[in-house]
Amino acid sequence: MKIACVGAGPAGLYFAIMMKLRDAENDITIFERNPSGTTHGWGVVFWDDLLNSLNSNDPQSAREIVEHSFYWTGQVVDVKGKQRVHNEGGGYGICRRQLMAILTKRATELGVRIQFEREIADINQLPHADLIVAAEGVGSQLRQRHADQFKMQVNVGRNKYVWLGTTQVFAAFTFGFVPTKAGWIWFHAYAYKKDMSTFIVECAPETWERLGFDTMNASDSLRLLEKLFEQHLDGHQLMTNTSKGNKLPWLSFRTLVNGTWHIDNIVLIGDAAHTTHFAIGSGTRLAIEDAIALTNAVGDQQDVHAALKVYEIERQRALTYPGREARLSAQWFESLPRYISFDAPEFFTLLLNRRSRLMPHLPPRLYYKLHTTLLRHPVLRGLCRWAAPILGSLYRLRLQP
Ligand SMILES: Cc1cc2nc3c(=O)[nH]c(=O)nc-3n(C[C@H](O)[C@H](O)[C@H](O)COP(=O)(O)OP(=O)(O)OC[C@H]3O[C@@H](n4cnc5c(N)ncnc54)[C@H](O)[C@@H]3O)c2cc1C
Structure with a gap:
């Protein structure tokens, strides 16, 4: 099969590797706009489920x-310098550039052609192919x-975020919340190698x-963020590897379906x-799982169109749960004022359970009480989740004059 793939990120590279492993005769070219060895972002986290796959x-x-991952353990939530530590669990962090280098090397060894510095804006720029992978x-x-x-819909999140790196090592997944005169600002941080961490500010x-980030240049913005988070950074600097002009690459997250x-x-x-x-x-x-599912569908079906339909149904179904969890999690951070005034143990529980469907519908304290009593029981937890929107509407009705 002749395949043209646009983009050498985790999805495109893993798909190319899978298709070559399935059949070495597959003729695959990847077109990547960036030069070899460059990518955006710092480290990403993953867990055993991805590793098993x-x-x-x-x-x-x-x-x-x-071999190139860093294993971090536990979670720390720090509000105004007061910390709660949850020692259970852990996951892996890996440098995005390193991940791309491993996958690029593997794909090339298997005979995939990768054309760097080739930006594709239209399929007319591609050679004839049986399958075009965007x-x-x-x-x-x-x-x-x-x-x-494609029936594309994009929902732009309210909050601003910027993806930075630091030499400070966060050996546990750490959230740090700092009050300023302008409102709360916080970070999500985790180590992805022994001397580097991802540091996402939101x-x-x-x-x-x-705080003036809309007009401030990149270096002043970094210095201000270092000052705001000085307790957590302990003298280490923040770094950016992309910029918008001379500004930091602040974004609003786009949820795409x-x-x-x-x-x-x-x-x-x-x-x-x-x-x-x-x-x-x-x-x-999810990108890598798409690549695996697409390979299986294309390998199992003679007809490309039928294969793409099988792939689409399987992956849209698989996305339902993580898609909902991601939306709830993003909304939780957008509703921070609803939760931030709670004391450390309550706030910690509310943050760790931010994917709950029930929480947005209940007063946080009631949710906390339910969580620490009734919701420990799996059957009751299921029932409450199902009844959450009804409970929420009743509660809001009660509050109306
Ligand atoms: C702040 C932040 C933190 C994140 N943290 C995590 C995390 O901890 N764990 C996790 O699993 N995921 C994380 N993600 C998500 C993860 O980065 C993406 O889901 C993942 O990179 C998607 O892979 P992809 O291959 O689909 O796309 P990308 O990684 O975006 O790769 C797309 C590639 O296509 C190239 N390209 C783009 N346009 C063109 C064009 N016109 N022509 C040619 N080439 C083109 C790009 O240069 C790029 O190399 C995070 C995302 C953000 C924003």
């Missing part, structure tokens, strides 16, 4: 990915050109404007097909 699909790249991330131009046919748009994931022989995978908010740290896993 990588191990069973391509043990060779899985081994290298583990794996160019959330800004996919191939998808934009056919946005109506705040409400009003706070962002009042597409009603259809394929038209003709063009198929969407990874962030080009769907995005899930970074607060659940799953976009890379």
Whole structure:
């Protein structure tokens, strides 16, 4: 099969690797707009579920990915310098550039051609192919050109965020909330190698404007953020590897859904097909799972169109749960004023349960009480989730004069 793939991110590269492993005769070219070895962002997290899947699909790249990962343990929530520590659990962090280097090397070894510095805006720029894979991330131009046919919808989040790096090592997944005169500002941080961590800063748009980040240049912005988070950074600097002019690359998260994931022989995978908010740290896993599902569908079906339909149904179904979790998680951070005044144990529980469908419908204190008593029972938890919207409406009615 002749395949043209646009984008050498995790989705495009893993798909190419899978298709070559399935049949070495597959003729695959990836077109990537960036030069080799460059990418946006810092480290990403993943858990054993992804590792198991990588191990069973391509043990060779899985081994290298583990070797270059950092295992972080537990979670820390820090509000105004007061910390709560949850020692259970942990996950892996890996440098995005390293992950891309491993997958690029593996794909090339298997005979995939990768053309760097080739930006594709239209399928006319591609050679004839049996299958065209749009794996160019959330800004996919191939998808934009056919946005109506893909039934594309984008929901832009309220909060501002910026993806930074630091040499401070956060050996546990850490959330730090700091009050300023302009409102709360917070970070999500985790180590992804022994001397580097990802440091994502987030705040409400009003706070962002009042602190002056809308007009401030990148270096002043970094210095201000270092000052705001000085207790947590302990003298370490914050760094950016992308910029918008001379400003920091602040963004509002775009949650993307597409009603259809394929038209003709063009198929969407990874962030080009769907995005899930970074607060659940799953976009890379989902992109790789798309790549595996697409390979299986294309390998099992003679007809490309039938294969793409099978892939679309399977992955849209698989996205239901993480998509909902991501939306709830993003909304939780957008509703921070609702939760931030609670004392440490309550706030910690509310934050750790931010994916709950019940929480947005109940007063936080009532949710906390239920959580620590009734909701420990799985049957009652299921019932409450089902009844959550009704309970919420009744509660809101009661509050109306
Ligand atoms: C702040 C933040 C933190 C995150 N943290 C995590 C995390 O901890 N764990 C996790 O699993 N996920 C995380 N994610 C999500 C994750 O980064 C994405 O879901 C994942 O990278 C999607 O992979 P992809 O291959 O679909 O797209 P991308 O990684 O975006 O790759 C797309 C590639 O296509 C190229 N490209 C774009 N346009 C063109 C074009 N026109 N022509 C040619 N090439 C093009 C790009 O240069 C890029 O190389 C995070 C995202 C954000 C924003």
